[in-house]
Amino acid sequence: xxxxxxxxxxxxxxIIVSAILFGTPLVFAGIGELLAERSGILNLxxxxxxxxxxxxxxxxxxxxxxxxxxxxxxAVLAAAVSGVVLSLIHAFVxxxxxxxxxxxxxxxxxxxxxxxxxxxxxxxxNLGAQPGKHQFNDINVFGLGxxxxxxxxxxxxxxxxxxxxxxxxxxxVYLYRTRFGLYVRxxxxxxxxxxxxxxxxxxxxxxxxxxxxxxxxxxxAVFTLQIATNWIDGMTAGAGWIAIALVIFxxxxxxxxxxxxxxxxxxxxxxFDIQARTNITIPTEIWSxxxxxxxxxxxxxxxxxxxxxxLGTPAALGVPYIRGER
Amino acid sequence: xxxxVAVPFGSILLAMVVGGIVLVISGNNxxxxxxxxxxxxxxxxxxxxxxxxxxxxxLFTGLAAAVAFRMRVWNIGGEGQLYMGAVGASGVGLFLHxxxxxxxxLAMVVGGIxxxxxxxxxPGALRAYLNTNEILTSLMLNYVALQFTNYLIFGSHSxxxxxxxxxxxxxxxxxxxxxxxxxPGLSIRSLVIPLGLMIGVGLAxxxxxxxxxxxxGFEMRVLGDSPRTAKYAGIRTxxxxxxxxxxxxxxxxxxxxxxxxxxNHVLDPRGxxxxxxxxxxxxxxxxxxxxxxxVILTSFLIGAITNAGFALQGPHFxxxxxxxxxxxxxxxxxxxxxxxxxxLRWRPTREAPSDRSPGTGSAIPQPALAGGTPGGEAP
Numbered sequence: 003x004x005x006x007x008x009x010x011x012x013x014x015x016x017i018i019v020s021a022i023l024f025g026t027p028l029v030f031a032g033i034g035e036l037l038a039e040r041s042g043i044l045n046l047x048x049x050x051x052x053x054x055x056x057x058x059x060x061x062x063x064x065x066x067x068x069x070x071x072x073x074x075x076x077a078v079l080a081a082a083v084s085g086v087v088l089s090l091i092h093a094f095v096x097x098x099x100x101x102x103x104x105x106x107x108x109x110x111x112x113x114x115x116x117x118x119x120x121x122x123x124x125x126x127x128n129l130g131a132q133p134g135k136h137q138f139n140d141i142n143v144f145g146l147g148x149x150x151x152x153x154x155x156x157x158x159x160x161x162x163x164x165x166x167x168x169x170x171x172x173x174x175v176y177l178y179r180t181r182f183g184l185y186v187r188x189x190x191x192x193x194x195x196x197x198x199x200x201x202x203x204x205x206x207x208x209x210x211x212x213x214x215x216x217x218x219x220x221x222x223a224v225f226t227l228q229i230a231t232n233w234i235d236g237m238t239a240g241a242g243w244i245a246i247a248l249v250i251f252x253x254x255x256x257x258x259x260x261x262x263x264x265x266x267x268x269x270x271x272x273x274f275d276i277q278a279r280t281n282i283t284i285p286t287e288i289w290s291x292x293x294x295x296x297x298x299x300x301x302x303x304x305x306x307x308x309x310x311x312x313l314g315t316p317a318a319l320g321v322p323y324i325r326g327e328r
Numbered sequence: 329x330x331x332x333v334a335v336p337f338g339s340i341l342l343a344m345v346v347g348g349i350v351l352v353i354s355g356n357n358x359x360x361x362x363x364x365x366x367x368x369x370x371x372x373x374x375x376x377x378x379x380x381x382x383x384x385x386x387l388f389t390g391l392a393a394a395v396a397f398r399m400r401v402w403n404i405g406g407e408g409q410l411y412m413g414a415v416g417a418s419g420v421g422l423f424l425h426x427x428x429x430x431x432x433x434l435a436m437v438v439g440g441i442x443x444x445x446x447x448x449x450x451p452g453a454l455r456a457y458l459n460t461n462e463i464l465t466s467l468m469l470n471y472v473a474l475q476f477t478n479y480l481i482f483g484s485h486s487x488x489x490x491x492x493x494x495x496x497x498x499x500x501x502x503x504x505x506x507x508x509x510x511x512p513g514l515s516i517r518s519l520v521i522p523l524g525l526m527i528g529v530g531l532a533x534x535x536x537x538x539x540x541x542x543x544x545g546f547e548m549r550v551l552g553d554s555p556r557t558a559k560y561a562g563i564r565t566x567x568x569x570x571x572x573x574x575x576x577x578x579x580x581x582x583x584x585x586x587x588x589x590x591x592n593h594v595l596d597p598r599g600x601x602x603x604x605x606x607x608x609x610x611x612x613x614x615x616x617x618x619x620x621x622x623v624i625l626t627s628f629l630i631g632a633i634t635n636a637g638f639a640l641q642g643p644h645f646x647x648x649x650x651x652x653x654x655x656x657x658x659x660x661x662x663x664x665x666x667x668x669x670x671x672l673r674w675r676p677t678r679e680a681p682s683d684r685s686p687g688t689g690s691a692i693p694q695p696a697l698a699g700g701t702p703g704g705e706a707p
Contacts, residue, residue: 113655
């Protein structure tokens with residue numbers, strides 16, 4: 003059954019390809035949330051920002067004429083802008099007005115989410131009934147797409163997938179190899195020390211929260227421009243929450259986040275793939291719950307003393323910074 | 329003093345203006361829309377009763393969040409604790425169906441509370457004894473609880489699932505409770521007040537009194553306002569965190585009990601998930617500034633908007649408008665909280681501290697820290 007020509011249809015390759023498909027929005031949104039959390043801002047509005055990005059990207063791609071790649075680029079940028087605007091509300095309320103980050107983030111998800119603005123925009127612009135005009139197609143890089151195993155995985159992906167890989171590299175280099183990366187980590191760990199060093203805690207938090215919003219918007223755009231080709235209310239179906247789990251699961255490290263995203267992405271399609279090929283039925287609920295259970299376990303492990311210092315939660319995560327208050 | 333009254337009303341007014349702008353942009357008349365909301369949630373026949381039904385779960389989840397957040401224990405697992413409460417109550421109700429009705433009702437309440445308590449005990453223990461961030465664990469456990477209830481109804485032939493009726497073979501659903509498990513309501517003329525609502529209102533008063541004038545409540549407030557003071561005063565912090573988490577979980581479990589006993593009479597995972605009462609409860613608590621008595625009012629307010637959203641659904645009031653208007657309201661109230669926490673004083677801009685934010689930050693007056701409790705959520 004598994005000849006060289008068919009190996010690209012094997013269960014192994016199928017699972018990895020579907021893991022990358024479902025994992026890509028998680029990579030974007032996850033890296034965004036990771037950057038915000040590294041600066042000390044917990045944004046629980048990811049689900050709302052992703053839905054807004056998804057609906058805005060779809061709307062723009064339906065409205066705009068011109069070459070497909072221009073339309074798609076503008077649509078993704080528009081999704082990023084919508085994420086920035088929403089995260090600006092969160093940043094203003096939590097950083098400037100020092101309101102509770104949990105409450106503000108949940109409010110953002112209600113405001114923009116399945117019963118909120120994204121659904122409203124979809125209804126007002128009548129997007130639900132429209133079939134999509136544009137979507138990201140797989141690029142056969144150097145014509146290597148048919149090479150066994152690595153072909154479909156590495157050389158036959160969409161522009162968004164390649165962009166997400168570049169993003170992970172950039173984020174890792176930024177956090178660990180640049181001065182600003184060091185600064186943002188210190189703002190998230192010890193804002194009073196960072197402040198004493200002359201860093202503007204607020205500025206760092208604003209910038210990273212907004213970048214986080216932009217990336218969540220882009221992650222949402224992947225849903226309407228790649229995974230599906232239409233708009234449905236609440237179509238991200240909890241991906242924003244998985245992205246938040248993912249940041250914790252990867253111990254706030256971009257390179258681990260990429261692996262985690264594909265692992266969590268694999269769980270979404272795994273139940274069906276295994277059942278279709280082997281007749282082994284494992285309830286889908288178990289696959290769906292697994293990422294969250296693994297996250298709780300990982301989180302518990304890293305709360306133990308010595309590991310905590312190397313892999314643990316940014317110490318100031320969720321705590322508003324007020325100069326002079328200890 | 330006047331600030332604490334003026335600010336909430338001011339922020340509601342501001343929210344109506346901002347919401348009005350959104351309505352105008354999308355081609356609706358704000359005044360008629362607001363009028364419709366009031367009609368559909370209060371004045372129309374039957375509307376008030378529907379609003380009471382909508383507010384009941386929010387009252388419980390709001391109280392659950394208020395109790396925990398007041399002590400700065402961030403239990404955002406109300407959603408999952410609600411599911412577990414519903415699982416517990418419906419399980420007990422199905423199992424004891426032949427008992428006399430009052431006993432079944434009591435057993436369901438107890439069963440649901442215990443289930444909610446146990447589910448909240450997981451993040452509570454992890455936080456108290458391993459110092460694991462309870463925000464993240466309680467949030468994750470919501471999804472585990474959701475999948476668990478899905479599994480009971482859609483993924484297995486569990487005790488909760490209806491496997492006998494022909495319709496249920498095609499569309500999986502839960503077993504219906506017998507009449508003994510249906511909670512009685514209080515009828516006042518044509519108005520029926522659900523049992524859950526009465527329990528909830530009573531509970532709000534009990535919690536208010538507890539926080540205000542018992543030793544337990546005093547220790548809670550000390551821990552919430554200043555964890556160090558609590559430590560120096562010899563308050564047993566770990567035990568306290570654990571007990572507040574469990575208390576909060578039990579109250580959220582009651583929301584699930586009431587969903588099963590008062591309204592659904594069946595374990596309905598899809599319906600509970602769509603409603604998202606656990607998350608909205610946190611918003612309800614924040615609006616009430618974690619005061620249990622005020623939770624009664626804010627759960628009514630949010631319940632009314634939710635109910636109006638259902639009633640008015642149509643081309644001029646798409647589903648998404650409910651969340652949009654709620655979100656605007658909440659952001660306005662959240663933002664305004666600053667003005668009640670700090671006294672505002674104007675001063676020359678050159679003295680502005682350097683850690684202010686760029687852009688939007690400069691658009692508002694620089695608050696001078698004078699009086700109030702900085703930083704905390706504590707009222």
